[in-house]
Amino acid sequence: MPVNLKNRSSVPPSFDSVNRMRIVEIMEAKKENSTVKTFTFIDKLCGKAEPGQFVMVWIPGVDEIPMSLSAITSEGLSSITVNEVGEASRALNQKEKGDQIGVRGPFGNGFVPAEGNVMIVGGGTGLAPLMPLTEKLVKVADKVTVMSGVKCRDNLLFLDRIDNILSEVDSETVFTTEDGSYGIECLVTDQVEQKLKKEKFDMIFTCGPEQMMYNMFLLAEQYNVPLQASLERIMRCAIGLCGSCQIGKLRVCKDGPVLNSEQLRSVKEEFGKFQLDLTGKRIKL
Ligand SMILES: Cc1cc2nc3c(=O)[nH]c(=O)nc-3n(C[C@H](O)[C@H](O)[C@H](O)COP(=O)(O)OP(=O)(O)OC[C@H]3O[C@@H](n4cnc5c(N)ncnc54)[C@H](O)[C@@H]3O)c2cc1C
Numbered sequence: 462m463p464v465n466l467k468n469r470s471s472v473p474p475s476f477d478s479v480n481r482m483r484i485v486e487i488m489e490a491k492k493e494n495s496t497v498k499t500f501t502f503i504d505k506l507c508g509k510a511e512p513g514q515f516v517m518v519w520i521p522g523v524d525e526i527p528m529s530l531s532a533i534t535s536e537g538l539s540s541i542t543v544n545e546v547g548e549a550s551r552a553l554n555q556k557e558k559g560d561q562i563g564v565r566g567p568f569g570n571g572f573v574p575a576e577g578n579v580m581i582v583g584g585g586t587g588l589a590p591l592m593p594l595t596e597k598l599v600k601v602a603d604k605v606t607v608m609s610g611v612k613c614r615d616n617l618l619f620l621d622r623i624d625n626i627l628s629e630v631d632s633e634t635v636f637t638t639e640d641g642s643y644g645i646e647c648l649v650t651d652q653v654e655q656k657l658k659k660e661k662f663d664m665i666f667t668c669g670p671e672q673m674m675y676n677m678f679l680l681a682e683q684y685n686v687p688l689q690a691s692l693e694r695i696m697r698c699a700i701g702l703c704g705s706c707q708i709g710k711l712r713v714c715k716d717g718p719v720l721n722s723e724q725l726r727s728v729k730e731e732f733g734k735f736q737l738d739l740t741g742k743r744i745k746l
């Protein structure tokens with residue numbers, strides 16, 4: 462059952478302040494693996510974000526791209542965890558401690574925490590927004606199961622952090638790799654299905670490649686478990702104006718990025734099948 466946790470701040474920040482670009486200094490740049498880096502910075506508004514919300518990150522002279530917050534602290538210390546896939550993410554990952562980037566946000570609707578027996582399923586870098594969520598869930602859920610699927614051992618993320626977060630609660634972790642170099646050799650969704658056959662879950666939270674999340678959606682529907690999935694789409698404005706993140710009747714930047722089962726059902730003709738490319742053309746995934 463979703464629960465309402467009280468926001469840390471009593472007065473919500475104004476739209477203008479959220480949408481205004483702030484220049485922040487990178488306090489730490491940590492290499493997680495060969496293509497992924499985590500950048501820590503201080504920003505008051507990001508410190509008030511909900512897990513699952515995202516920021517638009519400006520890489521001076523290159524581009525502005527959406528990134529989920531992979532850490533959120535009330536002291537305003539936040540982080541993003543960036544996988545290199547193209548020009549902007551590559552330029553971002555060349556930044557080091559002391560360099561500056563711009564941030565707008567946090568934007569969108571985050572995850573709604575749930576009580577009871579909850580499952581968290583991350584695919585690759587998709588685990589990033591699920592980390593601050595896990596930190597919140599351990600305070601309200603009875604049991605937390607974290608499942609992380611990657612291609613190979615080098616792609617694994619946050620192993621120590623997961624251990625720390627889960628150390629004092631009833632919990633389980635399952636790691637899968639496609640090549641068998643760590644954990645169980647399979648797709649993470651195969652292990653999810655095994656779990657769903659044996660245990661009753663009250664909520665599943667997921668983020669990762671869209672095909673994986675679509676399979677998660679099918680499993681959640683089959684086993685009658687509510688799902689919250691964080692979707693990724695091309696984003697330009699991040700405030701619901703340009704339409705570049707459209708899926709069905711929803712705008713992922715404003716209605717999401719976290720969509721619940723009901724919203725996912727409403728876009729099932731497009732979810733896992735099509736998205737708009739950088740020119741706005743509808744392309745097959
Ligand atoms: C809400 C949200 C949160 C995100 N959080 C993270 C995160 O925590 N860590 C992370 O590494 N990445 C995250 N992404 C994805 C990230 O924004 C893209 O990988 C990035 O914009 C790619 O830019 P590029 O110039 O490096 O690559 P490009 O050259 O622009 O693109 C490389 C490839 O990635 C695809 N792509 C580009 N932008 C997106 C996008 N926004 N969504 C999906 N596919 C895209 C392109 O179609 C192309 O196939 C997030 C995206 C969204 C929408």
Ligand code: FES
Pocket residue numbers: 695696697698699700701702703704705706707712713714715
């Ligand atoms: S990014 Fe412009 S409408 Fe969503």
